[in-house]
Amino acid sequence: MRLTRWSEDDFWLLEACNTEEMTAFLGGPESAEKLKDRQRRYLDVSMPGRMSVIVVDDGEKAGSIGYWEHTEGGETFWETGWAILPAYQGRGIATAAIAEVAKAAAAEGTHPSLHAYPGVDNAASNALCRKAGFTLLGPRQFEYPKGHWMTCNDWSLDL
Numbered sequence: 001m002r003l004t005r006w007s008e009d010d011f012w013l014l015e016a017c018n019t020e021e022m023t024a025f026l027g028g029p030e031s032a033e034k035l036k037d038r039q040r041r042y043l044d045v046s047m048p049g050r051m052s053v054i055v056v057d058d059g060e061k062a063g064s065i066g067y068w069e070h071t072e073g074g075e076t077f078w079e080t081g082w083a084i085l086p087a088y089q090g091r092g093i094a095t096a097a098i099a100e101v102a103k104a105a106a107a108e109g110t111h112p113s114l115h116a117y118p119g120v121d122n123a124a125s126n127a128l129c130r131k132a133g134f135t136l137l138g139p140r141q142f143e144y145p146k147g148h149w150m151t152c153n154d155w156s157l158d159l
């Protein structure tokens with residue numbers, strides 16, 4: 001498994017992840033316009049952090065993962081988020097991808113921790129955080145997407 005920087009050619013991956021099944025814990029599928037905005041953000045190299053495509057050993061693209069800055073209460077952390085296409089789930093790919101993102105975020109040397117905020121009902125992502133070595137700080141309200149409040153777990157990994 002390796003991570004490659006998000007490219008113009010990867011828009012199909014956003015579309016493939018924009019299903020009811022894949023967005024069940026993320027507020028549902030996004031509009032075509034929102035997906036285009038997302039593509040623009042993922043390509044923007046001026047933003048701190050990086051969005052990557054997860055490429056598996058046979059060269060196939062299996063999903064996405066990234067890290068970006070999240071500021072609240074006067075503090076800035078790295079935040080991460082991920083999606084693995086259904087055909088590739090259950091093979092440890094997300095666990096390996098998180099380890100790579102943690103290495104990249106640590107190498108930036110700017111923030112001491114990497115956070116993830118899966119919905120409390122997202123069993124797979126919560127299991128993944130635990131397996132990847134994150135510490136559960138507890139549940140809290142989180143606005144995602146904008147205007148949609150959900151109860152999320154705040155998981156933190158010391159870098």
Ligand SMILES: CC(C)(COP(=O)(O)OP(=O)(O)OC[C@H]1O[C@@H](n2cnc3c(N)ncnc32)[C@H](O)[C@@H]1OP(=O)(O)O)[C@@H](O)C(=O)NCCC(=O)NCCS
Nearest residue numbers: 082083084089090091092093094095118123124125127128
């Ligand atoms: C969450 C997601 C990325 C997991 O990817 P994955 O590559 O299948 O995860 P892994 O194979 O690395 O599994 C990690 C752990 O999670 C557990 N897990 C995976 N799916 C699970 C499920 N449905 N219920 C409970 N645990 C689950 C696995 O058992 C594994 O632990 P184990 O190996 O000790 O048993 C994938 O299901 C996904 O993309 N879901 C939709 C998008 C999404 O919810 N994104 C996250 C928003 S925060």
